[in-house]
Amino acid sequence: MNAIILTAVWGIVMMLSGAFIKNKSIPKYLAIGGIVITIIANCRELLTGQLLFAIDVKDMLHTTGTNLTFITIMLACTLLYFLLNGRDIEKVGDHVAEYFALIFFVLCGVCLVSTFNTLLMLFIGIEIISIPLYILTGSDKRNLKSNEAALKYFLMGAFSTGLMLMGIAFVYGGNPAASFFLDKINMGAGAMPVMIVIGLVLLMISMSFKVSAAPFHFWTPDVYDGAPTVFTSFMATIVKAAGFFAFVRLFDNAFGSIQPQWQKLIVIITAATLLIGNLTAVFQQSVKRMLAYSSIAQAGFMLFALFALSARGRDGLVLYTAAYSLATIGIFAVLIKMNDYTIDGFNGLAKKQPVLAFTATIFLLSLTGIPATAGFQGKFYMLLAAVGNGNHLWLVILAVLCAAISAYYYFRIIQAMYFKESNEATTQDWDISLSFKILLIIVAAIIVILGISPDLIINWLHFEA
């Protein structure tokens, strides 16, 4: 609750600061301050249940230890993202304060979809996330690719929003209580009126679209590639994680009792996502585009939370999104500093920028899922949940084979950085401060610590004030 209000208010503060403050570097500090305040308020709510504003939400929002921990993780990731990329956000264009304001609005949406208890709140949350993202994607106004990406994203996004609304309408009409509340929709095992089924399928399609699960992923590579890299980083991590969290919450609470009936659909989506994401990523030459496909591939693993729909799967999802977000934010922060986004552009980076190369290696190892990194623990929990479900063990085997494929494209970058000589024709000025390097090391350290002790996150998920 605290986080929802504070992020919304701070978004407005940021907008106003754009009108009154001409100095370009102040918005960054203002934004960092805002996020720190929000984190503190949110942690306070988690620990003591203390609310800053007593608002009766009529049970339309529901806060638990899991929700609040998830929001804390997302806010912390945003903080790291601001700290790492603040200067690069300033470089995107003239409207620095507005970019930050839009990001805060997205965060407000993230908090909403993490706590929703009715379909209406879900819809509002998803829209609050999406609309600022359309703008951020097109924020590099003079770049045709950015414009194209924004338009594509907007058209496809609007279409999926339409489907979602229609799905909500069917579900609303299909349940006897005519209610938007999740627990009312959930009518117990075997109760499957046609309207509910249609609504369920429509909701599944639109949510799959939001989290870029195949076969609804076609917008992802183009949008991620076209958007300014700093915003791709934000979209691929925090937004995607929130989308998944909402996806699982929705299907768990509203349709959990009829899971055996729709599990087959999820199996198909998961298998397609894993295969398409991993196999296409192998052929990419641009690291940015490769990371776009890799984000689809990683979505395949996150879908196991829906497949299993167990307590362990939910815990695992939070761990997975945290691990994935940290590593992806890190690798994008390194990527932004490169002039050349192709894999060859990374050649010999270890000699020129040892810290960047070393931390990037940790991030890539985490994405691959090597033990002693957070990524391994995420994958491990997901596999644990999936095997625990007992059905469709072939899907688990497929997933680990895909993880082996993912080693191929992630390790290509490591190979380029460490084992190949740089083509010395391109010397570039490195705009890298000491604090940036220290931050990268901190992110890498967090990944390793979480990899050794994931209980640091897992224990908080079951915390009740």
Place this chain on the structure above:
Amino acid sequence: MQTLGLRFPELLLWSPLIAGLLCFIVKSDKNAKALALFSSLLTLAISFATLIYADDKYLSGMMDKYTWLNSIGASFQIELNGMGRLLTFLTAFSFPIIFIATYKNTYKNANAFYALMLLSQAGLMGVFTAMDALVFYFFWELALIPVYFLCSRWGGERRIQATFKFFVYTFTGSLLMLVGIIYVYLHTQPVRDANTGAILNEHSFAWASFRAALFTASAQKWLFWLFFVAFAIKMPIFPFHTWQPDTYEQSPTAVTMVLSGIMVKMGVFAVIRWLLPIFPEAAADNSMLIIGLSVFGMIYASLIAIKQDDLKRLVAYSSIAHIGLMCAAIFSAKQIGQAGVMIQMFSHGINIIGLWIVVDLIEKQTGVRKISQLGGIANKAPILTIMLVVIAFANIALPLTNAFVGEFMMFNGLFQFNIWYAAIAGLSIILAAVYTLNMVQKVFYGQTNSITENVKEIALNEKIILGVIVIAIFVIGIFPQPMLNLTKDVAAVILNKGQ
């Protein structure tokens, strides 16, 4: 709870790990080298102590257990039993030898090189002591990562492709094993508090729980293969061996020694520790097939070895043949054969390291590894030749050498299992004699040529190291009883599941 927490298993783990991390920080190459050597000697001393105080329950740490992941019931549990003691000793013994033998080699970024070497040692120690499946998986993977970087960074011309093939093979195998581990985990019995009987955890990763896990016979069948493929790739067993010759050839020699001397033992070890006790029925059902593959691989690798002109590839293929015999002996499920595997794991480790040292010496002096281009080294370096001949005899398993004891026992076990397999596998001894003696003859005897004219006698450090290996070969060959005693409990454990 003991107040002084550090015990042998932990010391074996921490000493290389900390030294490895320190090596990254050390700036001077010389200091890094010295630090690495010092730490490896320290580890060796600790390992000696584990043999001397083998009966001391406290120091040997029969129950070193810390809660690790409370929510899923994984604990950091390491201990030293007979086989673990043997293999940690092999690891501890090999690293100083490798460091001293290659002491004069210079590497770019030597500190990173030695740091990664030590980290791989720490990973190996973890694999050999882990008694919790998740801990085991952790170290199993962690031992691989430093080796990946070592080979790709300091290897030969085609190192990147060769190492990557190796990496993808083993990584795929490991992930399949992970699925297997999870499945077995979910079928373990609840862990109860010893006093109250309250359920502490629904499931557990501990070795003992895995052994007591209940699942259907059909599940056991496919689980067996999930695990076995991972181990077979590591050993390697035909047809999973294709990464091996390339990787051995392309890796820097010090790393090849680690790979062939110790890392392949991970596979053998894992079959004995994690496969046979957990899936005894499936192992028995599949033993004909697996022994068949192993025996076929032995003959196949031996025949290829005869054709090899490259010294490194020759040793690589000879290693496949030897490992094949170990695998066959394990699955023959006869006590004498498995006791033979124990002793042979150690013997093969030091013998092959000895061979690599000789290969490396020749390559450093002449710059070539082609058997056809070498000749007459015996005239120039008689001491080197004597040492090599002893090691070569050990490679053929002549009596009085260490390999004889192990191979004799393994053939004995195989013979009891199936006489035809034993007969066919026996051919590999003859083939081993063919390729080994052929190599000795062509490289060391005959006339010197333009390439070998300037070969000098080996230096003192190399003499000492080869001397140590030769002495070890004879000592174990003549008096193997202490080593057999060390591991005698293991075979009994494997053969008596459920009793």
